[in-house]
Structure formats: C-alpha cells, structure tokens
Amino acid sequence: MEYKVLVDSCGELTEEMKESGIFTSVPLSILVENYHIVDDESFNQGEFIKIAKESKECPRSACPSPEQYMDLFKGEEKRVYVVTLSSNLSGSYNSANLAKQMYEEEDGEKEIHIFDSNSASVGETLIALKIRECEERGLDFAALVEAVESYIEEQHTYFVLEDLDTLRKNGRLTGIKLLVASALNIKPILGSTPEGTIQQLGQGRGINKALQGMVKKIIPEIKNSSSKILAISHCNCKERALQVKEMILKLTKVKEVIILDTRGISTMYASNGGIIVVI
Structure with missing residues (x-):
C-alpha cells in the first residue's frame, strides 16, 4: 500500500x-467515574449510555x-x-x-x-x-x-441532540446563548462554524420539529448535490436517521447516502437519540 x-x-x-x-x-478514550473506556472495537454503546445515565459525573474524553x-x-x-x-x-x-x-x-x-x-x-x-x-x-x-x-x-455539519449536558459541561458550547426551555421541550438546531466551533442555527419545539428545521437549514446550503455524499450518524436511533434521510432526499438528490451508528466519542457528546448530518 x-x-x-x-x-x-x-x-x-x-x-x-x-x-x-x-x-x-x-x-x-472516555473517563467517567471509575471507568476508563477505550473507544475501539471493544466499545459497547448500550453499556456506555447506561453508565453515563446513572453517573453523577459528566463523562470526559482524552x-x-x-x-x-x-x-x-x-x-x-x-x-x-x-x-x-x-x-x-x-x-x-x-x-x-x-x-x-x-x-x-x-x-x-x-x-x-x-x-x-x-x-x-x-x-x-x-x-x-x-x-x-x-x-x-x-x-x-x-x-x-x-x-x-x-x-x-465546503463541508457543513448539522446536529440535533436530545441532551446537551455533556457538550455544555465540557465547555463545547462556550459563547452560545441557548434558549433551552425544558418545560416547552425546545430543541436547538446546531451546526459547525468554518473555524470548527459550534453555533446555534435555530430551534424547534420537540425533536421532530427540530429535525424538520434542520433539514430546512441544510437544503439551501448544498451546492452540486448530485455529486455529494450525504452522511448521517445517529446515537442509538436508526429509525430517526432514516426519517432524516427521507426528508432530505425528498428535497434534493445526492450521489450516495451513508448512515452509521456513533462510536464512543460521538456517543458521549451526541447522547442517546442524537442525530448528526454532514454534507
């Protein structure tokens, strides 16, 4: 080679x-309480989600x-x-x-x-x-x-998460004034900046409205869509990822679609139910 x-x-x-x-x-690797979890083929997503949910400490990465x-x-x-x-x-x-x-x-x-x-x-x-x-x-x-x-x-990254705690507690949302009203079930639509930091692009009441809002943000940004690969990763929610795929494909054509379950680090930050879209 x-x-x-x-x-x-x-x-x-x-x-x-x-x-x-x-x-x-x-x-x-991921550190949470007494656990040191290596993000390799041994990573068990379901086990980690359970550990993170039950832990009083916020998981951290190395x-x-x-x-x-x-x-x-x-x-x-x-x-x-x-x-x-x-x-x-x-x-x-x-x-x-x-x-x-x-x-x-x-x-x-x-x-x-x-x-x-x-x-x-x-x-x-x-x-x-x-x-x-x-x-x-x-x-x-x-x-x-x-x-x-x-x-x-030229690449754009978008995501909607059920839970922002890990991102916030690890200092990854610095400078973002999020309107997160849990009683109203407000879900922010987030995306990458050209510098690789995180910005808020919008919000929706409930996860489905937020995902629909995310798709509306994605479509105008796609240039030469028929030559692009659409990539979607999901944290333990494949059906949700497939719904997002269908929403996007109703509005534009792409060369190929890749859907993957998140590995350890992405699972840690996206949390259970999170969706990430890149094109």
Whole structure:
C-alpha cells in the first residue's frame, strides 16, 4: 500500500472502509467515574449510555497521545494522512501534529499531513473518503492536500441532540446563548462554524420539529448535490436517521447516502437519540 489514512475514533468507519486496509481508527478514550473506556472495537454503546445515565459525573474524553500517532506512522506506506475532529473541540489535532514533528525529526522520509476536519463524527468519515478518492485519481501529495482542504472548507455539519449536558459541561458550547426551555421541550438546531466551533442555527419545539428545521437549514446550503455524499450518524436511533434521510432526499438528490451508528466519542457528546448530518 502506497498510503494510509488515520482517522481518530470520533470519526466512524464504514465496514467497507475497515476491510479496505487503507483506513485505521486511532482510539480516544472516555473517563467517567471509575471507568476508563477505550473507544475501539471493544466499545459497547448500550453499556456506555447506561453508565453515563446513572453517573453523577459528566463523562470526559482524552485524545490519543503523540506516541500513539507515531506508532501508526510506521510501516511501508510512503504517504500518511491523518483526519482529526475539530481542533477547537479536542487536542487530537495538536497531538497528531506533535507526533508528525517528532517522527520527521527521527526519520523524515514519509510525507505526512494532518487534516483538521473542523467537524466531527461522519464529517471525518467523508474527509477520509475524499482522501482515498484523490489518491485514486492520481493526485500528487501537494495537490491532494490542497483538494482535501478545499473540500473541508465546503463541508457543513448539522446536529440535533436530545441532551446537551455533556457538550455544555465540557465547555463545547462556550459563547452560545441557548434558549433551552425544558418545560416547552425546545430543541436547538446546531451546526459547525468554518473555524470548527459550534453555533446555534435555530430551534424547534420537540425533536421532530427540530429535525424538520434542520433539514430546512441544510437544503439551501448544498451546492452540486448530485455529486455529494450525504452522511448521517445517529446515537442509538436508526429509525430517526432514516426519517432524516427521507426528508432530505425528498428535497434534493445526492450521489450516495451513508448512515452509521456513533462510536464512543460521538456517543458521549451526541447522547442517546442524537442525530448528526454532514454534507
């Protein structure tokens, strides 16, 4: 293999991606009370949701160490690409960059690039797939980096969550004045900024109204939809994800649709019932 793509575990991999030999998930970990949960193939979503619900403490995440990344840089591949969740939401990007510096000081033969997704979850998935597409088109390293960075700038991330506690308590909603009236069942519609922080785009009374409102925000933002992949991740609510897919496809055509259940870090932040849409 001439290249490989490392995706931190906030990004979900499809079964095809796992089997391809190109993509590797770099696990973050979750800390809650006495539990240290590694976000790898051993992650049990149902068990974690139960632990988090019963815990008086807010779950916290820990990013991969530079040493973890450095170990994965090794191998016969000439080019290594890394995709991390937004640097404004995690230290994963900085950790990967430090690993790159350390590796290049020791070796320096490989071409390595760290992509800050400015997103999370299936946003990372789509970026990883874009890297493979550019490699298969035969782009050289510099041209590929430029093309993928441009793709990241065009990407949009949207989400509606049942519970915002973990995001808020971990400081991920700083600067957002959310109108969350629990008695009225108000659900905010959230999205990414170009810098990879979180902004409020609207709200709806009840989850269904919020999801409908999210779809209305998504459609005008899609350019050249027939060439785009629509990616939806859900936390333990596949039927809800399928409903969102149908709502979007009634209004626009896309090249492909990917629906994935959230991995550990995305489960921690999205909480039970959360929906994330990236296109």
